[in-house]
Amino acid sequence: MSEYFQSFIDYVAARNPNQAEFIQAVKEVSSDVIPYINEHAPELINLKLLERMVEPERTISFRVVWLDDNQQVQINRGYRVQMNSALGPYKGGLRFAPTVNLSVLKFLAFEQIFKNSLTGLPLGAGKGGADFNPKGRSDNEIMRFCQSFMTELYRHIGSDTDVPAGDIGVGQREIGYLFGQYKRLQNNFTGVLTGKGPAWGGSFMRPEATGFGLLYFVERMLYENGDSLKGKKVAISGAGNVAYYAALKAIALGAKVVTISNSNGTIYDESGFTLEKLDYVNSLNRNLEAYTARYAGEYHAGKKPWQFTCDIALPCATENELNEQDAELLLKNGCICIAEGANMPCTAEAVEAVLRSDMLYAPGKAANAGGVAVSGLEMSQNRLGQQWPADAVDNQLKKIMHDIHDTCVHYGKNKHGKINYLKGANIGGFIKVAEAMKSQGLV
Numbered sequence: 001m002s003e004y005f006q007s008f009i010d011y012v013a014a015r016n017p018n019q020a021e022f023i024q025a026v027k028e029v030s031s032d033v034i035p036y037i038n039e040h041a042p043e044l045i046n047l048k049l050l051e052r053m054v055e056p057e058r059t060i061s062f063r064v065v066w067l068d069d070n071q072q073v074q075i076n077r078g079y080r081v082q083m084n085s086a087l088g089p090y091k092g093g094l095r096f097a098p099t100v101n102l103s104v105l106k107f108l109a110f111e112q113i114f115k116n117s118l119t120g121l122p123l124g125a126g127k128g129g130a131d132f133n134p135k136g137r138s139d140n141e142i143m144r145f146c147q148s149f150m151t152e153l154y155r156h157i158g159s160d161t162d163v164p165a166g167d168i169g170v171g172q173r174e175i176g177y178l179f180g181q182y183k184r185l186q187n188n189f190t191g192v193l194t195g196k197g198p199a200w201g202g203s204f205m206r207p208e209a210t211g212f213g214l215l216y217f218v219e220r221m222l223y224e225n226g227d228s229l230k231g232k233k234v235a236i237s238g239a240g241n242v243a244y245y246a247a248l249k250a251i252a253l254g255a256k257v258v259t260i261s262n263s264n265g266t267i268y269d270e271s272g273f274t275l276e277k278l279d280y281v282n283s284l285n286r287n288l289e290a291y292t293a294r295y296a297g298e299y300h301a302g303k304k305p306w307q308f309t310c311d312i313a314l315p316c317a318t319e320n321e322l323n324e325q326d327a328e329l330l331l332k333n334g335c336i337c338i339a340e341g342a343n344m345p346c347t348a349e350a351v352e353a354v355l356r357s358d359m360l361y362a363p364g365k366a367a368n369a370g371g372v373a374v375s376g377l378e379m380s381q382n383r384l385g386q387q388w389p390a391d392a393v394d395n396q397l398k399k400i401m402h403d404i405h406d407t408c409v410h411y412g413k414n415k416h417g418k419i420n421y422l423k424g425a426n427i428g429g430f431i432k433v434a435e436a437m438k439s440q441g442l443v
């Protein structure tokens, strides 16, 4: 690696102590982008484009006070990282989980810059959330928390400023409570959040978009490499929004899904999940062990899905959930493709192991961009005061995922025809943002 790369990483590490996830994401992007800049756009070095991209435009941190069902006062910390507005209003989800901290949100917001650029839509990048654990909380507690969170956040967001959406722990229920509180405070029914219910400004297909988009990407990637999803054995991690819709679409495209998991363990069902089985998993409310009382699957407490033989691995749960050993095991067992539904689910070492092999690797910023893409379409519908039919949105989603795939191929194919989708996504995502920042002057 070049001198510039090392001095850049040292600079970022010194300015962001104790932010391991953020530095991991920055290293991963800059290891592709810096050689590209050195060769094709050295003028960007003096403009300090990358140095500017790693500095959030604004970071908001605030107190969230609320009353639990036992009348006890609870205090959480809320955040919004407004990372980059070169291409449009800040855009990205809100995460409610005890693991939320600035390092995690900055890595997510940083990844969002390149992901949102790849969609081809006018979307800047942001991410936010709180260290609030929704597990075991009543519906009323969730509502009170959301109302308190929005009572501060509302002054920093707007339909042309910053448009949050969901992420881990934030689905349509939470978006509803957040939206209701924003409307009450601002007296304004506007597209300030995406992932809304279809009856009150939401886009059809937003719940499905990330999981479906992931499979559209995988389908295209396999096709490009002379293969298809038909008859493939697919291992999926997670049991939330992305995992569920990824499983549904994989099954619809002729694959067999054999695992679903959460942080406690994995269900392995050799005969493959069906829609009915997946809906049963949803009804279990995190108690995956109960699956075996009804269906002939196995429950493996404390185990990840990556030990089971599969052709395709789709990590759809959380960051750094698939490590180097997992990647080696997948390779040994004949897995041909890892595609990330989650954000940065593979550790840096796992990515290196995969890139050294012939396995296909689709990074999250490309493969899971379908969610934010349909959020972008929801913003367009809100501005126009329209609601487009589900099949029209689905067709646009498919086209966007295919275009992202082709951008990755364009920037990631080497002279021997091998495609590095990570490099393609990093460079393809970077170029547009860099051009926009250059045009907009020193901001």
Ligand SMILES: NC(=O)C1=CN([C@@H]2O[C@H](COP(=O)(O)OP(=O)(O)OC[C@H]3O[C@@H](n4cnc5c(N)ncnc54)[C@H](O)[C@@H]3O)[C@@H](O)[C@H]2O)C=CC1
Residues within 6 Å of the ligand: 166, 167, 168, 169, 170, 210, 237, 238, 239, 240, 241, 242, 243, 261, 262, 263, 264, 316, 317, 318, 319, 321, 341, 342, 343, 368, 369, 371, 372
């Ligand atoms: N919801 C969306 O539209 C998008 C989500 N993503 C990413 O996809 C991932 C999943 O998000 P959602 O499905 O929306 O969240 P969710 O809250 O609906 O589901 C998360 C699932 O992951 C499981 N999980 C959490 N930690 C785990 C661990 N250590 N090991 C195994 N399972 C674990 C949870 O039990 C839950 O089943 C996250 O990385 C998120 O940032 C990315 C793009 C868009």
Ligand SMILES: O=C(O)CCC(=O)C(=O)O
Residues within 6 Å of the ligand: 091, 092, 093, 094, 115, 163, 164, 165, 166, 167, 194, 343, 368, 369, 371, 372, 373, 375
């Ligand atoms: O739809 C959105 O704005 C959020 C999507 C998101 O958070 C992500 O792509 O990781």
